[in-house]
Amino acid sequence: MNARRRILALGGHDFDRRAGNDAICDLIVELADSPRPKICLLPTASGDPEDQIARFRRVFAERDCVPQAISLFRLGENPVDLREELLEQDVIYAGGGSMVNLIAIWRAHGLDEILRECWAEGILIVGQSAGAMCWFAGGITSSQGDPAVASGFGVLPGSLCVHYLSEPVRRRRFLRAIASGELEPGLGLEDQTGALFEDTELSETVSAREGAAVWEVTPENASAREVELASRQLKDSRPPINGTRADILELRQTLATRAARRRASQRRPGRLD
């Protein structure tokens, strides 16, 4: 086992074919540096939705990985030894969602300590959005509604703000927090960009979407200063499939809701605990 301690923080990533997302999956597999990497998704921050897990499995199975997901909400149905299971991985991917919930749930299950151990053992930690900010001293969460400063686990020093230009209110809150000293200086990551940390040092920044950048944000004269960092450009290995039209999305949403209603009316009693 190599003991390079690495965290790849992503500013916004999904397991689909929108521009840049494929290239980021390729980067993760490359960094995993194993013939058939075992990669485990922790979708805790969004409440372990099945569709996210299915998309994750698909994109990494087609890259010859061994994908797996651990649902902390369904341990009753699928009991696993969390520590043993996670220490066997090459990569652990923390999904996005609510940073406040992520931190609360991981602490309640003791997962923060286990993941720190995984990181120290050289397992590549990847996180996007809430799953990225949680590793830093602090970040900007929208878990409570309006963007607010939140503390992370502090495995990495400094702060992180995700979805940097796509969520302007979040960015403004970040700039204010850096200017006032509420947050330590840090990085602003746009969607489809990433920052790779080795030990606790920033070793490289990457951008997988044209025009998307990583920003270094520091306080300056009671204000904040943003400097674009030079990032390695990543290319999708196949043509991206970008945005779906809003009316098509609405149709899909309606169909999905109807299907859920139908399933609900046919559902047999299950066991929840």
Added chain:
Amino acid sequence: MTGAMRQVVAFGGGGFSQESGNPLLDDYVLGLTGTVNSRVCFLPTASGDADHYVVRFYNSFRDRARPSHISLFRRERGVPDIRSHLLAQDLIYVGGGSLISLLGVWRAHGIDSILREAYEAGVILCGLSAGSLCWFAEAVSGYHDEVNRVPALGFLPHSNAVHYCDGTRRGAFHRHLLDGMPAGFAAEDGAALRFVGDELVEVVASRPEARAYKLERRGGQILETRLATRYLGAEAPDNVVPLVRQAA
């Protein structure tokens, strides 16, 4: 609202989550609100706010109550003021799932203290599985392939076990009682414990065979007493709101 009657109805299992086509437990809790068009807020936190669960809740309650839900995973899309929303309810209905995750998320958002406030203001609290266990001082909760003792919110000073149909949970409950866990109650699927204040006032069931038990330590022994249970399907109790039965 009758003022400060503190009430919890703890289901061992059942209700719309697990007994589709059998509305008896849900009708029972709606009947306790004493109003025809009750405000019912669903907290699906223990399931990770699973969309299918939220849809099932609305499908089950939209014709006989004023339903709403609170998602703690998607706060930006929900009610702006959780506290005033919860305090305005007649009934707060907590879904099943992971007790540990539920408690972690509630504490992070301060929901535990809002629920305490709602409880003391007379809002009825109910739930199944994790949504039952959460109200007690200690829960015998199954996860990680073994049965564990988990400190919960403690609105009720007792201990609690749900889905009390298998020997593993029974064995664990007895063991924990011998280890000093407070005395408590266990309910099978389909049985519900109604508390007013700290006192158990009634056990009801949506299935004729569903049972509940009181468990306490007497010296080195565990005394497990089967509780008298009222089957809700035998006749329509007076306090149940006439229901609109959904097609199965």
